[in-house]
Amino acid sequence: MSALVIADHDNEHLNAATRCTITAAGELGGGVEVLVAGHNCAAVADAAARCEGVSRVLLCDDESCRAQLAENIAPLVVQLAERYTHVLAAATTSGKDLMPRVAALLGVAQISDIIAIVSQDTFIRPIYAGNVLATVQSADSTRVITVRRTAFQSAGDTDNPAPVETVTAAGDSGLARLLEENQTPSERPELTGADVVIAVGRGLGNKEHLDLIEKLADSLGAAIGASRAAVDAGFVPNDYQVGQTGKIVAPRLYIAVGISGAIQHLAGMKDSQVIVAINKDAEAPIFQVADYGIVGDLFTVVPQLIAALNR
Amino acid sequence: MKILVAVKRVVDYNVRVRPMADETGVEISNAKMSMNPFDEIAVEEAIRLKEAGIADEVVLVSLGVSQCQETLRTGLAMGADRALHVETDVELQPLAVAGLLKAIVDRENPALVVLGKQAIDDDANQTGQMLAALLGWGQGTFACAVKIESGAAVVTREIDGGTRTVSLKLPAVITTDLRLNEPRYVKLPDIMKAKKKSIEKLAPEDFDLDITPRLQTLKVSEPPKRKAGIIVDDVNELLDKLRNEAKVI
Numbered sequence: 001m002s003a004l005v006i007a008d009h010d011n012e013h014l015n016a017a018t019r020c021t022i023t024a025a026g027e028l029g030g031g032v033e034v035l036v037a038g039h040n041c042a043a044v045a046d047a048a049a050r051c052e053g054v055s056r057v058l059l060c061d062d063e064s065c066r067a068q069l070a071e072n073i074a075p076l077v078v079q080l081a082e083r084y085t086h087v088l089a090a091a092t093t094s095g096k097d098l099m100p101r102v103a104a105l106l107g108v109a110q111i112s113d114i115i116a117i118v119s120q121d122t123f124i125r126p127i128y129a130g131n132v133l134a135t136v137q138s139a140d141s142t143r144v145i146t147v148r149r150t151a152f153q154s155a156g157d158t159d160n161p162a163p164v165e166t167v168t169a170a171g172d173s174g175l176a177r178l179l180e181e182n183q184t185p186s187e188r189p190e191l192t193g194a195d196v197v198i199a200v201g202r203g204l205g206n207k208e209h210l211d212l213i214e215k216l217a218d219s220l221g222a223a224i225g226a227s228r229a230a231v232d233a234g235f236v237p238n239d240y241q242v243g244q245t246g247k248i249v250a251p252r253l254y255i256a257v258g259i260s261g262a263i264q265h266l267a268g269m270k271d272s273q274v275i276v277a278i279n280k281d282a283e284a285p286i287f288q289v290a291d292y293g294i295v296g297d298l299f300t301v302v303p304q305l306i307a308a309l310n311r
Numbered sequence: 312m313k314i315l316v317a318v319k320r321v322v323d324y325n326v327r328v329r330p331m332a333d334e335t336g337v338e339i340s341n342a343k344m345s346m347n348p349f350d351e352i353a354v355e356e357a358i359r360l361k362e363a364g365i366a367d368e369v370v371l372v373s374l375g376v377s378q379c380q381e382t383l384r385t386g387l388a389m390g391a392d393r394a395l396h397v398e399t400d401v402e403l404q405p406l407a408v409a410g411l412l413k414a415i416v417d418r419e420n421p422a423l424v425v426l427g428k429q430a431i432d433d434d435a436n437q438t439g440q441m442l443a444a445l446l447g448w449g450q451g452t453f454a455c456a457v458k459i460e461s462g463a464a465v466v467t468r469e470i471d472g473g474t475r476t477v478s479l480k481l482p483a484v485i486t487t488d489l490r491l492n493e494p495r496y497v498k499l500p501d502i503m504k505a506k507k508k509s510i511e512k513l514a515p516e517d518f519d520l521d522i523t524p525r526l527q528t529l530k531v532s533e534p535p536k537r538k539a540g541i542i543v544d545d546v547n548e549l550l551d552k553l554r555n556e557a558k559v560i
């Protein structure tokens with residue numbers, strides 16, 4: 001019984017979602033090792049080695065891993081996999097890209113987006129936009145899993161770092177090449193890890209009104225999220241989308257502004273600790289999941305809220 | 312260039328699905344069924360590539376029960392040329408679907424396979440990546456822009472921090488995200504015309520492949536319900552509740 005966690009990182013920082021995956025791997029009851037595949041990414045390996053519960057870090061530092069293309073990383077994971085009963089990654093866009101490729105090369109199923117571990121072969125995962133929870137049992141000897149970050153605590157640091165060993169890359173597959181990467185610039189907390197999220201919907205009407213939401217987010221030190229409609233309308237970048245097919249968040253406080261509350265949106269935020277809804281339509285379904293609702297025009301309510309917070 | 316598009320018949324996105332009382336499955340016997348929305352985007356993208364003169368044939372494939380034919384008819388009405396239906400009543404999981412799709416790719420030799428990034432029923436988000444692995448091809452997942460130029464697919468992908476653009480050697484697999492395009496509405500004459508297009512029937516037994524499910528669903532249940540909330544009168548009451556009752560600010 002041992003688990004290999006594939007680290008999500010940008011060659012400099014370990015993604016906090018990986019810390020939650022390490023916690024999930026620890027619940028399986030065996031040893032937890034972490035693979036850091038990238039280029040000039042020793043700092044990531046050091047961070048992983050300091051995570052509580054990690055017994056060893058495998059570092060694959062190679063030019064062919066720099067862009068972390070699934071085509072190049074999957075063969076490496078497959079080489080290592082036979083030593084482990086479980087291979088896990090966070091259900092980030094990189095984890096979702098990589099892990100099915102790993103599973104298919106191993107000839108096993110992949111178990112997506114688990115929210116609980118029942119036993120070493122049995123897991124709970126949401127289906128149908130989170131309207132149903134399925135308990136699934138795997139018949140495979142290697143279980144390839146992606147983990148929903150918000151369902152597991154983040155692994156802390158220890159003073160006693162695990163050893164870091166190097167492993168050899170599988171090389172460049174020649175199938176894919178990274179041309180360009182555009183990071184959405186943001187001074188705000190990262191959406192999936194934020195304590196407070198202000199989410200904006202189509203009700204904002206127009207991109208020019210976004211500064212109202214920015215000001216509210218400033219007063220609360222919040223991240224900004226959005227409904228699909230707000231992204232499609234161009235109010236905010238694509239990676240702000242919360243929902244079934246966007247990001248899953250579960251902050252301490254989620255404030256939905258001008259969002260109707262479609263099931264696809266609720267799928268991404270209904271596990272938040274406290275939900276506030278501001279909507280002018282008293283019948284909007286978002287009020288069914290909100291702990292506190294204000295029925296009113298956001299252009300009146302939000303400025304009042306900002307003023308009261310800054311008082 | 313030939314494009315193969317895989318389409319799945321799923322419960323319509325407007326239907327709120329619930330577990331059955333005995334928790335052995337979900338209540339969908341009378342639910343409205345539709346083409347998985349992401350697959351509609353995949354069909355649209357393939358047809359646009361044909362309209363742009365880049366592709367010369369768009370072939371659809373669906374795997375599952377006999378009613379998948381309706382889903383295929385929708386795609387044919389959108390403008391696909393012909394369709395394949397691998398008919399089975401057996402539950403197919405992503406690895407089995409990827410295996411069957413690989414067998415079809417081996418027969419059809421497309422230069423591009425386009426699929427939706429996830430099906431909105433099992434929310435697995437796996438089949439495209441698995442197919443690419445089995446074929447040994449590159450994969451452009453969660454695509455929001457696709458260009459075909461000199462033997463390569465240039466795919467812009469939606470990722471957590473923004474977007475990234477990759478160049479994939481052809482043949483390749485692409486999975487679609489929501490913002491790749493807006494699928495066209497089919498008009499009545501197109502539906503009539505589509506009735507004449509061919510749907511070839513196949514069976515999983517035509518391929519030498521183990522499609523037994525690897526994951527057994529032990530039970531399905533309702534997620535925990537949130538407790539009912541309240542409507543507050545104004546901003547001051549809201550802040551009071553957030554500070555003193557919920558203690559979240």
Ligand SMILES: Cc1cc2nc3c(=O)[nH]c(=O)nc-3n(C[C@H](O)[C@H](O)[C@H](O)COP(=O)(O)OP(=O)(O)OC[C@H]3O[C@@H](n4cnc5c(N)ncnc54)[C@H](O)[C@@H]3O)c2cc1C
Nearest residue numbers: 201202203227228229243244245246258260264265280298
């Ligand atoms: C395959 C698929 C996947 C999807 N995935 C996602 C997803 O991941 N995330 C997601 O969010 N959606 C997703 N959707 C879309 C989803 O179905 C809804 O269309 C979307 O969430 C609606 O966004 P909205 O609430 O901002 O817009 P609307 O539903 O148009 O709601 C706008 C709300 O704003 C209110 N409003 C308007 N003006 C004001 C004002 N001045 N003051 C206060 N309130 C006001 C209105 O009363 C209304 O309730 C998906 C859909 C499909 C088909």
